[in-house]
Amino acid sequence: MNDEAKCKVIQELTLSWFKKGNNDLKTAQHCLLLENPPTDTICFHAQQCAEKYLKGFLSFYQIYFPKTHDIEVLVKLCSEIEPEIGVELKDSFFFRIMRLKPAIPEIG
Secondary structure, three states, rough: HHHHHHHHHHHHHHHHHHHHHHHHHHHHHHHHOOOOOOOHHHHHHHHHHHHHHHEEEEEEOOOOOOOHHHHHHHHHHHOOOOOHHHHHHHHHHHHHHHHOOOOOOOOO
C-alpha cells in the first residue's frame, strides 16, 4: 500500500470513529430532552461518545489500542501524544462520575 492509500485508510477510520461518537452524542442529547429522561442511557451514550472520540484520535496517530471500553486506558494512550488530554480529563466531572457505578448491574 502506498503512502497516499495508507493516509486515505487512516482518514476513513478516524472519521468513522468520530461519526459513531457524534451519533452517541446526538442520542444522549435527544434523551435529555425527554420529560423523564433515562439517565443511565444518557450516561452510557456519553461514555460511548468519549470512548469513540479517543479511539478516533488514536487511530489518526496510528497508535495501537487494545479492545477496551476503559476510558482511563485510552486517555493514558492519548496523553502520550497530547499530554493536555490527560490533564483536562483528569479533573472533569464526567471522568470522576464514570468511576462511581458499573454500567452493568451486579447480582448479589
